[in-house]
């Protein structure tokens with residue numbers, strides 16, 4: 126397995142990082158595009174493997190939709206195959222087949238889709254045999270496992286002859302992603318109502334238009350973290366908007382407490398260092414993809430922050446709680462469960478001369494630990510794992526002057 130070695134570096138002179146586009150926005154507009162009669166003009170689609178996989182499956186339309194390790198691609202294409210009344214097998218990597226999908230399948234079956242599991246009940250792979258007649262226009266769905274099930278159903282809702290009323294039950298996680306879905310749908314002419322826990326979408330048609338995908342705020346987070354941990358410097362991140370559809374833009378507020386000042390200008394954000402105010406607590410319920418970034422930043426900066434809203438981390442690309450605990454321990458830090466579902470960062474007090482990070486087939490493990498280079502030498506195993514969301518990540522590290530040596 127390839128490993129890369131990163132030299133220690135803690136000063137960053139002004140560097141422009143040409144951030145990649147958001148895979149979450151891209152995967153939504155691709156599904157909406159496939160469901161629109163007429164031509165849309167989509168620009169800045171993500172280079173992320175998750176998006177490239179979506180593009181290729183929609184274009185080639187093979188009988189087996191192998192989504193690899195892409196959660197949104199799996200969940201959105203499952204609903205898409207049903208509404209377009211296709212026979213498809215949905216599958217992915219072994220980890221993808223360990224990530225639950227029963228809540229979405231149950232909802233689609235209630236609406237009228239015929240879906241059979243090919244392995245374990247509630248998990249991919251499964252065979253979809255389309256949706257020939259709408260049996261119900263009202264569906265109740267748990268909101269605490271993955272918002273991707275809700276987004277998948279919402280995007281097909283306008284095409285259902287009777288529309289759809291989704292009743293969200295219990296705690297709703299990753300709400301910002303549901304809002305991103307609805308905002309994107311309304312950009313393509315769809316109207317909806319969201320009152321209390323009910324979202325209603327009537328039968329209507331997507332209207333062709335143009336859509337430019339914004340840069341990726343989850344990817345931006347690693348540069349905020351690098352500057353927060355550095356001794357000095359500034360960075361410019363291009364293609365980010367102050368009023369973003371992406372909930373991970375919360376990183377501006379979090380990093381404001383961890384010593385990074387953000388100024389929106391020239392179509393992006395200038396990051397500069399400012400005194401650390403301190404982070405006491407953050408609830409990651411609506412921005413789970415930032416949790417690893419902020420955990421590592423706090424561990425490096427000596428912040429004993431408590432974190433909540435980490436429940437969904439266990440069913441992502443890996444069990445991210447376990448993975449974080451294992452890797453933080455390598456520099457004498459921890460993410461300790463101090464009460465049920467309340468985690469406290471135990472910062473590092475002694476830093477080894479080199480730390481070797483195992484990445485658990487999770488792009489965010491590789492990228493979140495990169496800022497450790499401000500304190501020590503770092504080796505990262507399986508660096509190509511970043512291709513899932515940010516294939517140019519290591520090239521961008523080199524732009525900032527970080528020296529990287531690869532060893533196979």
Ligand SMILES: O=C(O)C1=C[C@@H](OP(=O)(O)O)[C@@H](O)[C@H](O)C1
Nearest residue numbers: 149197271272273299302414437
């Ligand atoms: O809809 C989306 O684009 C996403 C929703 C989130 O997943 P969950 O809803 O499963 O938390 C997030 O973690 C994922 O990276 C992308």
Ligand SMILES: C=C(OP(=O)(O)O)C(=O)O
Nearest residue numbers: 194195196197414441442
């Ligand atoms: C959880 C993620 O992606 P997905 O669920 O779409 O695989 C992620 O990118 O961090």
